[in-house]
Amino acid sequence: DAMVIQNPRYQVTQFGKPVTLSCSQTLNHNVMYWYQQKSSQAPKLLFHYYDKDFNNEADTPDNFQSRRPNTSFCFLDIRSPGLGDAAMYLCATSRVTSGRSDTQYFGPGTRLTVL
Amino acid sequence: AQSVAQPEDQVNVAEGNPLTVKCTYSVSGNPYLFWYVQYPNRGLQFLLKYITGDNLVKGSYGFEAEFNKSQTSFHLKKPSALVSDSALYFCAVRDPNTGGFKTIFGAGTRLFVKA
Numbered sequence: 001d002a003m004v005i006q007n008p009r010y011q012v013t014q015f016g017k018p019v020t021l022s023c024s025q026t027l028n029h030n031v032m033y034w035y036q037q038k039s040s041q042a043p044k045l046l047f048h049y050y051d052k053d054f055n056n057e058a059d060t061p062d063n064f065q066s067r068r069p070n071t072s073f074c075f076l077d078i079r080s081p082g083l084g085d086a087a088m089y090l091c092a093t094s095r096v097t098s099g100r101s102d103t104q105y106f107g108p109g110t111r112l113t114v115l
Numbered sequence: 116a117q118s119v120a121q122p123e124d125q126v127n128v129a130e131g132n133p134l135t136v137k138c139t140y141s142v143s144g145n146p147y148l149f150w151y152v153q154y155p156n157r158g159l160q161f162l163l164k165y166i167t168g169d170n171l172v173k174g175s176y177g178f179e180a181e182f183n184k185s186q187t188s189f190h191l192k193k194p195s196a197l198v199s200d201s202a203l204y205f206c207a208v209r210d211p212n213t214g215g216f217k218t219i220f221g222a223g224t225r226l227f228v229k230a
Contacts (some may be wrong), residue, residue, distance in 0.1 A: 004158075031216065043159070045218065068205035101214055101216050102147075103149065104161070106158035
């Protein structure tokens, strides 16, 4: 089945130790997104890639970076995690048709704990 | 500014009774409207969307939503609730005039269905 996969599902890191979260998709969608979600709040968009074009949200901290080496994979790098970065991180994808993005499909999420 | 409001933090309903989860939006132009459901420690699952056409949209798991342009509402409904419908529900809007890459999520409504 076509899907969005996130690894690992649970990640524990230490304060200040860099961590990378992974997302892959078999939907062949040209847009990939990273969201941060805290305590059942609304997901907050960090950034998205439209093909190879990176689009950062204005309020995303510099501590958060992303890489998209190919259509299928996208990574979220947190350079120096703080306690406030503990959250669920959601990857999503969507297809662009006629210049407009359609429905977003989400992965299961990675829950990050910072000790 | 674009916004989505889910006026109820929580909705309680008995199994077998109809349920409604409310959503209102504020977007210039014609919006794309979505409902997603989230179970504990999982990503968001797409339920249904409205882009154009019939105001009553049918989605997954027996859910439907009614688009009301004059009231700028997009309430989620189900004729007969199941205990397994208990989850967190998010209404979302995308502005197609900006390519639809940015999704604005409501704060979420927690649905409890009692047996």
